[in-house]
Amino acid sequence: MAGEPLLKTARVRKTYDPQEIEPRWYAYWEAHHFFRAEIRPDRTPFVIMMPPPNVTGRLHMGHALQDTIQDALTRIRRMQGYEALWLPGIDHAGIATQNVVERELREKEGKTRHDLGREAFLQRVWQWKEEYGDIILQQKRRLGDSCDWSRTRFTMDEGFTRAVQEAFIRLYNEGLIYRGNYLVNWCPVDQTALSDEEVDNVEQEGHLWYIRYPLVDGSGYITIATTRPETMLGDTAVAVHPEDERYRHLIGKKVKLPLIGREIPIIADPHVKRDFGAGALKITPGHDKNDFEIGQRHGLPLVNIMNPDGTINENGGPYAGLDRFEARKRIVEDLRAQGLLEKVEPYRHTVPVSSRSKAIIEPLLSRQWFVRMKPLAEPAIEAVRRGEIRFYPERWANEYFRWMENIRDWCISRQIWWGHRIPVWYYTDANGQIDESKGFVVSIEQPEPGMVQDEDVLDTWFSSWLWPFATLGWPDRTPELDYFYPTSVLVSGYDILFFWIARMIMAGIHFTGKIPFRDVFITGMVKDKYGRWMSKSLGNGIDPLEMIEQYGADAVRYSLTVLCTQGQDIKLDPSKFEMGRNFANKIWNAFNVFGQFMETDDEGRPLRDYRRQRRFEELSLVERWMVSRLNQAITTVNEAIDRYRLNEALLTIYDLFWGDYCDWYLELIKPPRGQAMDDETIALAVELYEKMIQLLHPFMPFITEALWWRLRPRGEREACIVSRWPQPQPEEIDQTALGRFGRIQEMISGIRNVRSTYGVPPGRAIRVLINVPEAERDEAGHLEAHRDYFARLARVEELTVGVGLKRPRASAAVVVGRYEVYVPLADVIDLAQERARLEKEIAQKERFLESVRKKLQNPQFLEKAPAEVVARERQKEQDARAELERLQANLAALS
Secondary structure: OOOOOOOOOOOOOOOOHHHHHHHHHHHHHHOOOOOOOOOOOOOEEEEOOOOOOEOOOOOOHHHHHHHHHHHHHHHHHHHHOOOEEEEEEEEOHHHHHHHHHHHHHHHHOOOHHHHHHEEEEEEEEHHHHHHHHHHHHHHHHHHHHOOOOOOOEEEHHHHHHHHHHHHHHHHHHOOOOEEEEEEEEOOOOOOEEEEEHEEEEEEEEEEEEEEEEOOOOOOEEEEEEEOOOHHHHOOOOOOOOOEEEOOOOOOOOOOEEHHHHHOEEEOOOOOOOOOOOOOEEEEOOOOOHHHHHHHHOOOOOOOEEOOOOEEEEEHHHHHHHEEHHHHHHHHHHHHHOOOOEEEEEEEEEEEEOOOOOOOOOEEEEEEEOOOOOOOHHHHHHHHOOOOEEEEEOHHHHHHHHHHHHHOOOEEEEEOOOOOOEEOOEEEEOOOOOOOOHHEEOOOOOOOOOOOOOOOOOOOHHHOOHHHHOOOOOOOOEEEEEEHOOOOEEEEEEEHHHHHHHHHHHHHHHHHHOOOOOOEEEEOOEEEEOOOOOOOOOOOOOOOHHHHHHHHHHHHHHHHHHHHOOOOOEEEEEEHHHHHHHHHHHHHHHHHHHHHOOEEEEOOOOOOOOOOOOOHHHHHOOOHHHHHHHHHHHHHHHHHHHOOOOOOHHHHHHHHHHHHHHHHHHHHHHHHOOOOOOHHHHHHHHHHHHHHHHHHHHOOOOHHHHHHOOOOOOOOOOHHHHHHHOOOOOOOHHHHHHHHHHHHHHHHHHHHHHHHOOOOOOOOEEEEEEEEOOOOOOHHHHHEEEEEEEEHHHHEEEEEEEEEEOOOOOEEEEEEEEOOOEEOOOOOOOOOOHHHHHHHHHHHHHHHHHHHHHHHOOOOOOHHOOOOHHHHHHHHHHHHHHHHHOOOOOOHHHOO
């Protein structure tokens, strides 16, 4: 092991120093290629595809949580003998990346992308990607990610680009991709179409404007109500419900569109809600999805009044050139001046907002490319219904079905430059302009000289939905695709269930004939301690890299895993990472209890291989108990992992290590001060510690790897990361030992509680009597045989065990099953002083209880106080009553 990055000190530091340890061990793992996955027919593959972070990204707590889970699963399966592949990569993130580069260009050079032109601008984006694109992957190394970095993919690398083009062409040839003029979600800031999933519906305070539309025949007017008065410029009808008696006589007549003067018809359509506004609806097919459908039914013309940047175009008459919201103000003023504004009411309604730019979305008539989704959704629904793909937690399958069964066609074209260019070519006329009359050709290469490629790029998710198989060489049938696909599990947040997870299932089944993954583990989202989303505007974000610097990667990983209750959001406060740091220190310090007695070289490495020679039956009671507890825990941990309850698995290991191993086992095997620990005791301590280190390794890899090398002499590649996952040994589970030592534990805990309750000084030895039930007389001898356990852990200098023992005067009693444990106090504490203290405390508690009861008996308090305040007072009463009963029982014991 010479030259390996091991600690160079023969004695372990008192506390674990992650900054000293973690970089060394990560370098060691990488240098020895432990993360690499190969095609090995003799092994079963286990595969996780990392959700590719944006090229614009920086490690945040969501990444840290999901990477911790993915890495733990990968390390577990690697140790269990699977050929474990965790494939990393990054996403080109079309709109987000283009925005970043455009902002930099604007701030540094005062230019727009149009000033540079498409080719020069894209060169700038590629330069930006080369400079910053790998930062987040480097940050993931700090967390301990054991990815196969040699397989890192980028969604615009050469192979992936070919896969995207192939997918588009196949879908087009199958009639599943089409081009059409439809209303799309248009972002005036990014000036591109967005899919429904890229739009957030936000509740906002607004207004309802009631506008009078004069009848052409001069017989009066009809009043409509709208939340968007500026869109009236594009109205082509007014609709009423066919059964509305108020307006039936007006159907077929015409009104004059205010401010514009265009004559439009009054039509009847059952879509109109008679109880909304005045019961009449303005119809703007070019700027509202419902109106578009009504317009299609009635053959209404479509009038587009909006430019891509959100300003009014030439169809807006006198309002042309105004921003949409400035036009709204001007239109309202003009309507009021002409006496056509009947009234204005405050109105809270839902507004569509771009999840990226936060701009209010405009439904805009636009020619776009779409994917027909229903034919793709049907087999994907069935795959989940048949149980081929399982969701953890199961309830997310219902959300999946809800969305998939109501799926709409997917608008996949984006009016930006950074991304996968749509593989469609158009013929041109003599002036080099696109000649729509000649149609188009779908092709990767230019079909004929003079043809020009579609300017638009594909939605980022169109490449991401191919991720599980395009990363393995599809559309070619590569050995990697045959071996590693389908993958094993996808770990992701619920926020991209529809964006990505559902689409990957559809793409996987359609293009490969196989599901992309067998399990989907949906994690909760990381929020601040108050349950709010973390954001720059709130200033409540927690930087995982700062937490790693402060607490260490193992501590961050431990805390995130423990907090990750399946399917529940995490309310995170930086102080939570203290849990992980404290546990890391406990693991580190526990080693020295037995490690100080091992023979080591100058660098702290063991010179001997301490191996247990005793058979299980020859072990002492606490040793058989501890071995049994370990074997039980391994089974519990495995079951929890298989159900993706990693927090339960880790808490089981935590309880085993801290509670059983440290608090009981190590305390009882420690030799008296100044004496050595015998080799057989060391051997079992090492064996138990080694297996717990292996169980902990996937969750806390750095500290466990560092300590692994202190337990036995090992060869250069005998690392913990590739060691064999512990297997439960049923033959080494002793139910009798579990019961006997468990009973002793309860007794010792009860005695300790008595000492604490009655203020017995820590150094004061006490006398204890244990009354054994007649039916268990044979157990008396076993208790007697382990009187040293009571002496060590409860300072019991005299232990009397028997059947039919009477309770001594002035003693405290502890009941353990049918056993009674008596602790005489007369010779240990000042009884009179203790009685006085208890009587004083009882009096104070009685006064407090009386004050609470008076409040709860006051009708005015009960009527006026908030429900939570009343509930709090009732809880106070309940707690005080229980405390009073305990104090009175303690006083009675001293009489």
